[in-house]
Amino acid sequence: MSADQIRQVVMKILCRIAPDNDLTALKDEVPFREQMELDSMDFLDIVMELRKLYRVQIPEEDYGFLSTMASTVQYLIPKLQTATA
């Protein structure tokens, strides 16, 4: 899966988790929490959705990599390289 494809996957997950937010102008380098309503339970939703969709296991010590879109995509590239969008 390419970086662009991974970004689209994460964006779809964010749209489901935060349906009241307009994410069209989401900035990839800015932390999610500064741009949208996202608490710890929502954050766990991201982890859970990735687990369900692609069987990706994200250990708790890696949660910090999921703070921005850019860092999330970078973190997921090696984990999803063999996955199909």
Place this chain on the structure above:
Amino acid sequence: MSDPNQRIVITGIGLTAPNGNSLAEYRANLLAGKSGVSKYEIRYIGETLAGVCHFDPLKYQKRKDVRRGTRAGSIAIYCANEAVQHSGLNWADVRKDRTGVFIGITEHGNVETENEIFEISKFNYDTSVWTHHHNPRTVANSPAGEVTLSLGITGPHLCIGAACAAGNAGFIQGLQMLRLGEVDLAIAGGVSESIHTFGIFAGFKSQGALATNSEPTKASRPFDLDRNGIVVAEGGGLVTLERLPDALKRGATIYGEIVGHAMNSDATDFVLPDPTRQAECMSLALSRAGIGAEAIDILSSHATATEQGDIEESLAIHKVFGDRASLAINNTKSFIGHAMGAAGALELLGNLPAFDDHFAHATINLDRPDPRCALPQIVANTPRKMDRVEYILNNSFGMLGINSAVIVKRYSGE
């Protein structure tokens, strides 16, 4: 009651029922004989019948809140906000730390648990995909807690598990908390999301107590020989309760005063009712109200359209009220089905406008009255014009032999 601060009045009403999303709409449909029962599909059961509500959850919730919470929570939030608006309270001025939320529930958590088991079944029952939302969704205080989040209430909140007596139990809890001085405003009543659990349908079906009918609106038939069981419904009914002096001070409209209540237990069977204890429950409520049975004008019956339940309640009512013709006995489940935790609340609230319009709404679908439910006072199929409506008694009974009765008096300014 000599101490005016012990007098508790209803000052706002919020509800959603299968045939109405406001008191005015609901009452109009009850008087017009309009049922809210429809065809309904649910996982594993397939097509069945249910009372389904059609309120707009987004009126008071964000989409994210709906997704994160529960159906019972959405119902409770809708009803609580509607009740507050209906009360005319200036919410900004209300002391949130002196406000409590007391919501009766028949059950809670079945829907969310079933959904999650279904979800992990797609993953070969891998529990690592079990949602982290499960516990906050299924704790027993969840619907009431969701109301506190919605309205910023910081006083106590509770859900009262009381099977199908829960609506009355919610009112009673609110009344008691006001009388104890624990709160100054109570949001109280009952809610149910039960149509979203297949288990309740399957359970009643296995028990031989799930209604079927080719015409959905004809399916809920309490006291009728052609009844064949319960129509499960969802819904909610919450009120604002205040002490009389507080309500008068702010010029509130008073929809009735709760003057009597009682709860007791059969202690005889898991499911079968006991008319002796039901009669004792009604008598205790009358005693606490300081009135005799002859004072009651409308009796809102609990009857669910199960054979034994209808017959036993009829015996209990007859024992307390005899054949007095001026009493009107009606049944709301014939319109909306059995709204479980909301049943007692919706059944009382739909009758309260009778204080003003002087009609007892009917029991619909009563084409062939069961002679074993020998109550000549049942209002069959068309509303009855009443000479007076001063007192309404609302019965609600439930499994494990829980009984409740609430008596509301028209507020006359005295």
